[in-house]
Every structure is written in C-alpha cells, then in structure tokens.
Amino acid sequence: MAFNRPLLRTSYEQDAAIFPSYTQKGMAAVFGVVLVLMGLGAPYISAVPEFFLGATWINPITNMLPLAIAALGINILVGVTGQVSLGHAFFMGVGAYTAVALGGNGDEWQACVPFHEEIGLLEERGQCGLGLPIWVWLPFSGAVAAAVGILVSPAAMKVRGLYLAIVTVGLVFIGLHLGRMFPEYAGDFESGRKWPTLDFKLWKEETPLIEFTEDGTWFGLIHLSEEQKQYFLLMALLGGFILLAKNLVRSRTGRALQAIRDRDIAAEVMGVPEFQYKRLGFAISSFYAGIGGALWGSYLGRRSPVDWSLFLSVDFIAIILIGGAGTIAGTMLGAVFVELTPEVVKHRTEWLAEQIDASNIFTPVANFLLTTGESGDFGPINIGTVAPGWTMSVFQWNFVIYGVLIVIFLIFEPLGLYGIWIKIRNYWKRWPFSY
Amino acid sequence: MITAVLQFAQVGAGATLIQTLVKALALGSVYVLIALGFVIIFKATQVLNFAAGALSMAGAMFMTILISDGGFPLLPFANPLAPAEGETAGIVLFFVHVLIALALAAILGLVIERVAIRPMVGQPLFAMAVITLGIEIAIRPFNLDATALEGRQLGVPWGANSWDWGGAVVPKSYLVAVIVAAIAGVSVLFFFRTKLGVAMRAVAFDQEAAMAQGINVGRVFAIAWAMGTALAALGAIVYGMAPFPPGGSVSQEIHPLLALRVLPVIVLGGLDSVAGAIYGGLIIATAEVFAGQYLSQWNSTLGSGYSTIVPYLVMLFMLLVKPYGLFGTPEIRRV
Numbered sequence: 110m111a112f113n114r115p116l117l118r119t120s121y122e123q124d125a126a127i128f129p130s131y132t133q134k135g136m137a138a139v140f141g142v143v144l145v146l147m148g149l150g151a152p153y154i155s156a157v158p159e160f161f162l163g164a165t166w167i168n169p170i171t172n173m174l175p176l177a178i179a180a181l182g183i184n185i186l187v188g189v190t191g192q193v194s195l196g197h198a199f200f201m202g203v204g205a206y207t208a209v210a211l212g213g214n215g216d217e218w219q220a221c222v223p224f225h226e227e228i229g230l231l232e233e234r235g236q237c238g239l240g241l242p243i244w245v246w247l248p249f250s251g252a253v254a255a256a257v258g259i260l261v262s263p264a265a266m267k268v269r270g271l272y273l274a275i276v277t278v279g280l281v282f283i284g285l286h287l288g289r290m291f292p293e294y295a296g297d298f299e300s301g302r303k304w305p306t307l308d309f310k311l312w313k314e315e316t317p318l319i320e321f322t323e324d325g326t327w328f329g330l331i332h333l334s335e336e337q338k339q340y341f342l343l344m345a346l347l348g349g350f351i352l353l354a355k356n357l358v359r360s361r362t363g364r365a366l367q368a369i370r371d372r373d374i375a376a377e378v379m380g381v382p383e384f385q386y387k388r389l390g391f392a393i394s395s396f397y398a399g400i401g402g403a404l405w406g407s408y409l410g411r412r413s414p415v416d417w418s419l420f421l422s423v424d425f426i427a428i429i430l431i432g433g434a435g436t437i438a439g440t441m442l443g444a445v446f447v448e449l450t451p452e453v454v455k456h457r458t459e460w461l462a463e464q465i466d467a468s469n470i471f472t473p474v475a476n477f478l479l480t481t482g483e484s485g486d487f488g489p490i491n492i493g494t495v496a497p498g499w500t501m502s503v504f505q506w507n508f509v510i511y512g513v514l515i516v517i518f519l520i521f522e523p524l525g526l527y528g529i530w531i532k533i534r535n536y537w538k539r540w541p542f543s544y
Numbered sequence: 545m546i547t548a549v550l551q552f553a554q555v556g557a558g559a560t561l562i563q564t565l566v567k568a569l570a571l572g573s574v575y576v577l578i579a580l581g582f583v584i585i586f587k588a589t590q591v592l593n594f595a596a597g598a599l600s601m602a603g604a605m606f607m608t609i610l611i612s613d614g615g616f617p618l619l620p621f622a623n624p625l626a627p628a629e630g631e632t633a634g635i636v637l638f639f640v641h642v643l644i645a646l647a648l649a650a651i652l653g654l655v656i657e658r659v660a661i662r663p664m665v666g667q668p669l670f671a672m673a674v675i676t677l678g679i680e681i682a683i684r685p686f687n688l689d690a691t692a693l694e695g696r697q698l699g700v701p702w703g704a705n706s707w708d709w710g711g712a713v714v715p716k717s718y719l720v721a722v723i724v725a726a727i728a729g730v731s732v733l734f735f736f737r738t739k740l741g742v743a744m745r746a747v748a749f750d751q752e753a754a755m756a757q758g759i760n761v762g763r764v765f766a767i768a769w770a771m772g773t774a775l776a777a778l779g780a781i782v783y784g785m786a787p788f789p790p791g792g793s794v795s796q797e798i799h800p801l802l803a804l805r806v807l808p809v810i811v812l813g814g815l816d817s818v819a820g821a822i823y824g825g826l827i828i829a830t831a832e833v834f835a836g837q838y839l840s841q842w843n844s845t846l847g848s849g850y851s852t853i854v855p856y857l858v859m860l861f862m863l864l865v866k867p868y869g870l871f872g873t874p875e876i877r878r879v
Binding site: 271283 | 660663664667671673674677679680681683684686688689807810815846847848849850852853857859860867875878
C-alpha cells in the first residue's frame with residue numbers, strides 16, 4: 110500500500126482491499142470524523158447541512174439512513190447481480206411488518222383473528238404484536254424478508270430483463286393488497302399503525318437499557334438529544350451494513366454475482382451456478398430491504414400500507430442510477446442526492462419566501478417564482494394555502510424536478526454521480542499533463 | 545361493491561352472466577387500447593413505456609379541458625367548438641373533441657420522443673425504461689394538479705344511461721368502449737400493411753438493416769410514440785366514461801394507476817405482439833371481472849378490491865408456464 114495514483118495496483122491483496130491506498134483510507138477516516146462531529150453539532154461543520162436543510166437538518170438526514178441501508182440491497186441485486194427489480198418496496202414492507210408483528214405493542218395473540226369479520230374502526234380493533242425488543246425483531250425482519258425473497262426467486266428466475274421488472278411490479282401490488290387484507294398487522298389502510306421504537310431493551314422491561322426516544326445522558330458521559338441518538342444509531346448500523354456489502358462484493362460470492370451480471374450464460378460455462386447465485390442475490394437484497402424497512406418504520410413511528418408503493422421502488426432505482434450502479438460509494442451518493450434534494454428545495458423555497466418582504470436583491474427573484482395566492486400575483490410555485498389556477502406547491506414541483514433529474518442524468522451522465530467523481534479524479538490524476 | 549351485489553341479486557342468473565360478459569368485454573377493450581399503445585412503442589423502439597400512465601391521463605386531461613373549460617388556461621384563444629356552459633356536447637361533437645385530444649396527446653408523445661428517447665438510442669433497454677419512469681414522475685404532478693381532488697368532468701353525451709336487454713342492464717358506455725377498441729384495433733392491423741407500417745415492422749426486426757434499406761428510423765420512432773401515446777390516451781378517455789369506476793370524469797385516484805394495471809396484459813400477450821395485446825386484454829379483463837362478480841361472496845376473506853390483483857396473479861402463474869407470454873418473441877441467449 111502506498112500513496113499511489115488512482116487505479117495503480119501492485120498486488121492482488123491490494124486490489125481486493127477495502128481501501129486500496131492510504132489516500133482512500135485517510136479520506137474515509139476524515140469523512141467518518143466529520144459525520145460524528147456533525148451529529149454532535151460541532152460549529153462550522155454542522156453549519157453546512159444547516160445551510161441546505163435548515164435548523165432541523167438532522168431529521169431529513171436521519172430519515173435518509175434506513176433508506177440508504179435498503180439502497181445497499183437494491184445495489185446488490187440490480188447493480189451487482191444485474192437483475193432489474195421494481196419490487197424493493199415489497200421486501201421493505203415484508204421486513205417492516207415482521208418488525209411490527211414481533212416488536213409492536215398489540216393485544217394478546219388471541220386478538221389476532223386471521224380474517225376480519227367486518228370493516229370497523231381498525232384502530233379500535235385488536236392489533237397483533239408481541240412487544241419483543243429490537244435485538245429480536247431487527248434480525249428477524251431481515252431474515253423473513255430474505256426468506257420471502259428466496260420464495261419468489263423461482264418465478265423471477267424464469268424471466269429476465271424487462272419482463273422481470275414487470276413481474277416485480279406485480280409483487281408490489283400484491284403486497285399492497287395484503288396490507289388491505291390483514292388490518293390486524295397493517296392497521297388502517299390509510300393511517301396505518303405504530304411501529305416499535307428503536308429503544309434497546311433486554312426483554313420487555315419498562316426502562317430500556319439504552320434509550321433512543323428521549324433526550325438524556327448516555328451512561329453518564331454525554332448528553333444527547335433524541336434526534337442525535339437516532340442519528341448515531343442509524344449511522345452506526347449503516348456503517349456496519351456498508352462494510353458487510355463491501356466485503357460481500359469483493360469476495361468469491363461477489364465476483365460470481367458480477368459474472369452473472371456481465372453475461373449469465375458465460376458465467377454458467379465457467380462453473381458459476383446461475384440459479385443458486387441469482388437466488389442468493391435476491392435473498393441478500395431482500396435482507397437489506399427488510400432491515401431498511403423495519404428501521405424506517407421504527408424511525409418514523411407510523412407507516413401505512415400505501416407507503417410501500419411502487420414509487421418507493423422507483424426511488425431506489427433512481428438512487429442507484431443517479432448515484433452510479435454497481436458501486437457502494439455511488440449508492441450512498443445517490444441516496445443522499447435523491448432523498449435530500451426535495452428537502453433542500455423545500456428549505457430554500459421557504460427562505461425565498463422570506464425575501465419577499467425583506468426587499469433585497471433576492472426580492473425580484475422571489476416575486477417572479479412564488480405566488481401567495483392573491484390575485485394578480487403570478488408565479489409557478491404556490492406558497493399560499495389556496496391554489497389559484499395552475500400553480501403548484503413545492504411538494505409537487507419536487508416531483509417534477511426529481512423526474513427531470515432522472516431523465517437528465519441518464520441522458521448526459523449514465524454512470525451517475527460516481528461517474529462524475531471518476532472524471533474529476535482522472536483529470537487530476539494526470540495533472541498538470543494533458544495525458 | 546355491496547350495492548352491485550344487491551343489484552345483481554334481483555336479476556336472474558342468465559342476465560347476470562350477460563351483464564358480466566359485457567362488462568368483461570368493455571374493460572377488455574380499455575385494456576386492449578392501452579396495451580396496443582405499449583406494444584407499438586415497444587415493437588418499434590424497444591422501449592417499455594412506463595410513462596404510459598401519465599401520458600394517457602394527460603390525453604384525458606386535454607379532453608376535459610377542451611370540453612369543460614372551453615380552452616386551455618393561459619392561452620389567448622378559446623375552443624370554438626366547446627358546448628355552452630352547463631350543456632353537454634352532441635355525440636358527433638364529442639367524438640370530434642376526442643380526436644382533437646388524441647392529436648394533442650400525439651404531439652406530446654412526439655415531443656417526449658424527440659427530447660428524451662432519441663438521445664438514448666443504443667443505450668441499454670433498462671436505462672430507456674427508467675427514462676420513461678422519470679417522464680412519468682415529471683408529468684404526473686401536472687395531471688394531479690389539474691384534476692384537483694374532485695376530478696374533472698368528461699361531458700359524455702349519454703352519461704350513465706343504459707339499455708335493458710331482457711333484464712340485463714347494459715350501459716351504453718360499454719358498447720362504445722367495444723366499438724372504439726374494435727375500430728382502433730382494426731386500424732392498427734391495417735396500419736401495419738401500409739408502407740409506413742411495413743417500415744415500422746422492418747425497424748422492429750433489425751434497426752441497422754432497416755436503415756441500410758433507406759428507412760428513416762427516426763421518423764418511425766416518432767410515429768410509434770405519437771401512435772402509442774394517442775392509443776393510451778384513447779384508453780384513458782374511454783375508461784373515464786360512466787359506469788367505469790370514476791363515473792364520467794377523470795379521477796386523481798384511478799386514472800394514474802390505469803396503465804400499470806395493463807402491465808399484466810402485455811406480459812401475458814408478449815411485449816412485442818399486437819395479437820397478444822388483444823387476446824391478453826380480453827383474457828385478463830375476463831378473469832378480473834368474473835372474479836369480481838362470482839367470488840364476491842368471499843369478499844370479507846379476500847379483502848375488498850381483490851379483483852384488481854387478479855391480473856397480477858394470472859400474470860405470475862402465466863410466467864411460470866410461458867416466460868415470454870402467449871405470442872412474444874423468446875429472447876435468443878448467446879454467450
């Protein structure tokens with residue numbers, strides 16, 4: 110290992126290492142320290158997310174972390190194994206409902222009649238949940254999702270390419286209907302039900318061993334707010350899962366999966382059992398999805414069946430395509446970009462709305478872009494409570510921006526954000542020479 | 545659902561069967577229209593058009609704007625053909641409006657093809673499919689914003705009127721759906737016999753060879769997208785007529801998902817087969833409608849709205865038997 114140029118490898122060990130050079134190791138260490146300091150609210154460092162996301166910047170970032178864990182899974186399936194799936198939301202839902210069945214607070218098991226007799230106010234009906242602690246439901250949510258992934262993989266094995274994408278769309282719709290069929294587990298179809306908290310308990314005791322849902326001092330050492338605790342917990346879990354994914358990709362299994370992606374028949378000719386490894390790819394991807402779904406439900410506290418919809422799956426496809434398919438760094442970049450861009454737009458629009466009365470150089474811009482709903486005020490973005498005519502809210506414009514970004518990235522930069530980084534790196538690699 | 549069951553309980557079993565058959569045929573017609581849109585685009589350009597949902601709904605929106613508002617907002621000129629406020633158009637005028645809306649939808653398809661699809665020629669199929677997903681996401685908010693929560697009226701001249709066929713209640717819209725789909729289907733089949741249609745088949749068979757024969761592949765792409773979008777829009781307009789679920793209007797809840805419900809149809813028929821789209825649409829709609837009618841006594845067990853996932857179940861079982869659909873071309877796998 111040395112301070113060498115990018116992509117210069119002197120041994121196989123180095124080529125297979127997590128960080129092939131000291132430069133990368135150092136950069137990763139600095140990045141980790143920055144993330145920790147950011148969570149602790151260090152001055153200057155936490156000013157950066159505050160500029161983009163506002164004073165409550167920690168919430169959108171923490172919300173992104175479980176989705177980033179699930180995105181690691183879709184990267185293994187689509188980016189590494191090359192099996193296009195639009196069913197990731199379904200597997201996230203499987204994991205999340207496993208978590209809520211094991212960890213959620215419900216009545217006794219007797220209350221869980223398999224089929225509801227009449228549709229009533231579902232909040233008043235018995236809901237299933239064993240109230241078990243996080244160290245039970247979190248592994249189980251991944252394992253059950255993986256098992257379901259193995260279960261559907263024979264059907265997915267029959268088809269390839271776009272047909273597979275459509276089949277997995279079918280999975281999402283079947284999952285949505287299951288959510289409607291079992292309100293004992295899913296709660297009301299519109300409002301959903303409560304998820305278990307992230308508190309670490311040994312068993313069902315009242316005061317958890319490590320608290321994640323209240324401000325407080327941890328082990329008499331450090332005082333943290335609720336948001337900071339959850340940020341650190343999910344950040345640590347994400348770090349662990351990144352390591353797991355990285356080790357998987359650089360091992361024999363990972364190479365087999367990549368061989369299947371590049372040309373499945375050729376891989377089989379070389380002795381890679383196609384069926385087994387595709388099934389494994391589905392299982393691992395679903396495992397990540399299940400964990401991500403369970404954590405996401407627990408972080409947000411309340412989810413409804415409609416949240417595990419096709420649009421969530423599309424989010425993940427967008428994450429790996431915008432970030433850069435097949436690379437873990439790209440997946441993380443994509444997750445940050447896709448999940449945080451809407452929040453940035455929202456925050457900056459709120460800021461722009463304040464400039465209307467401030468009368469500075471931004472006031473004309475604000476007047477041009479925003480409309481408050483009064484007559485004669487014309488702008489495409491509506492910030493008033495009533496929607497006059499054809500203007501749209503920031504929420505709706507965010508979808509438009511998101512869709513257009515997907516199109517632009519695929520047309521102009523098929524390798525995504527990671528590809529942009531590679532280009533920048535390669536430019537500086539040979540600097541100051543032109544080649 | 546409950547009212548429908550009560551209504552059917554009063555008529556005889558034979559009348560129920562006729563009603564169910566006609567309903568299946570009508571729903572099948574809608575599916576066939578949208579599936580034809582998918583298939584034409586896929587055949588010519590190898591793109592699976594996930595944007596069909598937003599594009600078809602946009603076509604239906606054009607229709608409601610023309611006929612209900614009498615012209616587009618922000619544009620200086622009004623629609624001279626629009627019926628007076630509070631009145632519905634006559635049947636001829638209604639179909640003239642349908643044609644104008646389809647033309648506008650075709651123009652939208654042309655623009656999208658030129659802006660987003662043409663630069664991607666030669667890229668992986670999956671990337672092209674995701675581009676259309678991006679288009680879907682970008683167009684959908686405009687549709688939803690324009691429909692608002694209460695939906696927009698289509699101004700169907702015959703409304704929810706129906707005939708009484710010996711006890712069987714047959715809505716007029718169902719017959720219109722079947723006729724419209726039949727005309728569209730026959731036109732598409734005839735189109736493939738024209739010079740342009742033959743060119744499209746040649747492009748579908750081998751793009752490079754077609755180019756070498758002097759076929760303007762870009763123009764074929766553009767026409768395929770225009771036709772595909774117009775057909776999808778026609779499906780959405782027909783589905784907007786009562787007594788299909790939104791009941792005479794374009795709805796925020798039902799129309800965006802309509803094209804996704806057609807995905808099982810094209811998988812069943814085969815992504816690149818026109819005949820497959822027609823058979824697939826009729827088979828899937830029959831399964832869906834008959835399951836909805838004759839299994840409704842187990843409604844509490846199966847969950848309300850179970851009939852909407854019947855197509856996906858049929859699709860999953862079908863794929864285990866025939867992975868490329870009934871009429872689809874199997875992919876030749878080479879090392």
